[in-house]
Amino acid sequence: MSRIELRHLTVAYRGHPAVQDVSGVFEPGSLTAIVGPNGAGKSSLLSAIAGQLKAVTGEVLVPPELRPRMAWLPQQAHVDRSVPLEVGDLVAMGAWAEIGSTRAVSQALQRGVDAALEAVGLGGFQHRLIGELSAGQMQRALFARVLLQDAPVILLDEPFNAIDARTTADLLALVADWHAQSRTVIAVLHDLEQVRVHFHRTLLLARRCMAWGPTDAVLTPEHLMQARLVAEAWDDDAPLRKEAA
Template sequence: MVTLDNLTVSYRRHPALHHISGSFAPGSLTAVVGPNGSGKSTLLKTIIGLLPVAGGTITVSEPQSRIAYLPQLADVDRSFPINVYDCVLLGCWPHRGAWGRVNASQRSAIEGALASVGLQGFDQRPISSLSSGQLQRVLFARLLMQDADLILLDEPFNAMDGKTTAAVLTTIARWHQQGRTVVVVLHDEGQVRGHFPQALLLARELVAWGQTDHVMTVTNLSRARTMAEAWDDDSGLCEIDSLADRRTAPQTPQMANT
């Protein structure tokens, strides 16, 4: 579904992801984990096309219309003048276009999506009036309407209560059973171990990728923390070189001495 080949992504020529290779298989359910600043959100934004590739390649087999993306709340403009119903309705865009009419089936689906996240009766409220947890649930309801084959979720449980989190985890499991490909950025190791058969551990570079119990080991997690602490964001600019060169070269300018 998604293949990364020596992928490098940079912000202002400072590395955010360095030489990542691997693939998300069709129908896989994968948690993306790692310390803060390890490139997890960057990976999802690159897959969806929001960030440019600085080196290597990324191949996505699905068209944009079949990809659903849930951003972090910090990336959402809460002042935009739109109510809850219309925000969820935007999830129908790939199916109805800019001028298509909303039919009875879609209206019923919107009501069902809002009910599934516990927001019945919120349809006419402006999103600016919502709490962080309520807005997160609205965004998830919008994503439900997209009916996508590739689903990217960036920390979907932030500001959600336990009941809503359990309902969302059930939905994610159902997507997996339906053969959809789901990639989720998470911080909660318990959720990763309990609900996600595959895991990708990042520290700007690839630490481990595969079955969750093989990835989430004490050794790998310790290595990821050490790698993250070694990065120096005030160092010199990143030069995109080949993977072979990096393996034989001395320590790069972006790594602080440890």
């Protein structure tokens, strides 16, 4: 089962608090948006779930057999597009556990890469360099890599940021397909209207959990105002307090 539980999770970024004392559960097959003010710790929380950022206190509980099968799509800004890497090779990296660092891509895997690119509207782009792609095309390629992973849990960090409306609509359709397949999807998002329309559950974060549950019950004016007021009171130079669980 792809149940992910946060227990009094606190994480830090550059020695300062990013997420403090967050507890809750992402149920198997759930479709959850993580939202909140700038600096709320949304990406830090996703990184902690992905195992990229260690907890200061508390823990992220993930079944051991699930951890290596989680797909994580980082922000585009974290992808070095100056590397002379072909689109097909970028997508094939989704099967890294299969091909390793030296093994060649098999014919079966190449067919999988081709099918993933076709699914995101990039058929025929296999040999283009990633530095030649537009922002929307690059995001489609990253989604193709996630498709190839065939993961039960998918983590998306700002997947629709700075891309065109058509690409956003196409990729949202893929997210809906993943949810229909009972995969667990967790996405950091900024567009609250997009969240209201497409995501069933929402975690409103302002370094602490302000609300977590059905989207309509979370994205209320009262909760959003509370999160904004908390954000205005932040001291970004405050030391990290290690709180007891």
